[in-house]
Amino acid sequence: MINKPVPPVVETDEVTVVVATRNRPDRLRETVPHHRATTIVVDNASDQPLHVPGAEVVRLDENIGAAARNTGALRARTPFVAFADDDSYWAPGSLARAVEIFRAHPEAALLTGRVLIGPDGRLDPVSAGMAATPIGTPAGAAGPSVLGFLSCAVVVRRSAFLAAGGFNPRLFVYGEEALLAMDLAAAGHQLSYVPELVVRHFPEPAGRDNRARARREARNRALTALLRRPPAVAARTLAEVARTQPAALPHLVRDLGWALRHRRRLPEPVELALRRLAG
Template sequence: MNEQITVVVATRNRRERLFETLPEHRAPVILVDNGSDDGGPEAIQSAFPAVEVVRLGENRGAAARNEGVRRAATPYVAFADDDSYWSAGSLARAAALLDRHDQLGLVSAKVLIGPEGRLDPVSAAMAAAPIGTPPGAPGPSVLGFLSCAVVVRREAFLAVGGFEPRLFVYGEEALLAMDLAAAGWWLCYDPTLVVRHFPQPAGRDRGARQRIEARNRMLTALLRRPPAVVARTLASALRECPAAGWDVARALPWAMRHRRRLPAHVEADLAKLAGA
């Protein structure tokens, strides 16, 4: 059991999946429940008394993880979904990396999907290292990640505010990655760290997801990117999902109040990623 890392799992109405994945975790677990109504929190607390169950009473989406990080008593926090877990040895290796590299704020693992262990395309893109590796860093730089496959330095995560509640879910990682990099932290990929992910997409509303993803791309650009990038992002996202424009229009005053440009070196790395 790793004593330097807490695993934070956000969930909603996925009790059966949790019974499969919780036994695989090799560190203390904080389970943050987004207002489940399937009896999951009670069942989990009964079956896994060592798991700290936090009942939010409402669905906060990805921002539920913020509460888990605040409650963690360890210097590092690993995120997992209710359908994922970290492979044996990965958390210990991640903690060792964070111990050795004071500038490392986030380390991202390789993700293997399903029973067959298919490599997630996001992991393949990270391995290609399109923005290089900083001198002395433990692996290629990244400016995005999959939330179920990262370990964060708790102080760094909290200092930048964690996941933005307004974005809710789908694409919420991009803004956090930008803000960590802007604060001077390294975000690196290490393929020796492995996460197993067993997604079950059936039953999800793909149209609703597309609309939220389009909205979040536009809001993230409005919050941090230069005008030319904002214009391109809006045009692209609105072609894909015109309805998302109404969501952005309603959030526009909030986005303008919280707009903050990124440092030049972060913007340059984002431009390299776009080119790649």
């Protein structure tokens, strides 16, 4: 259960909160009142049009998955964009603090915050992993370097996000963050974990098809390797997917040609960092 919403407060006019959603109006009614900045809700062709008090709603004609966030970022007019899911929100003070950090760190393109799950505020294991990253903290960076993130827990420099192409529509959802992280790092930007920025996340305990999610995550992991990693890494990833998620292979095969046509190797420092993360 989400805490009672606070009265609407705009703590910064330099951030736009972008929320992509589909068929979850009840969750939006709970979370949107917590957003402390201008908010754009991008509706991925919900069955019924959404009305969300306190937010601008952009309704899409079709469900484009994570790329709906690109639509919100394009519509925003602020230098920074914070992404949230329809079941999450940024804790008070986090957005204003993110602006201060970006101003102090001009090389930063992405700040990812500490995610606390549920009413009891359990630390998300992904956040714990980021705090212990083996790729360290570069001199002058805002925090430990990351090459991945949870999409509901990042604030981005809008210009860098758009220049990198945002979330690739071909990946749709689940695991779409990895490719964007690689491309931002390849462009020379810093991506940092900043635990003082806090996200509250209230995922529903049931209702999602976990098997379908696992298939799509496996497919996207393989496509991302084909798009950016060395041949040996791509081959190992394909073999792992074939062994652990064979049901993902038909979905993967359809996009192999596209991935090979858009293949682009990462700069060596980024590739080395990915290898360190993989152990």
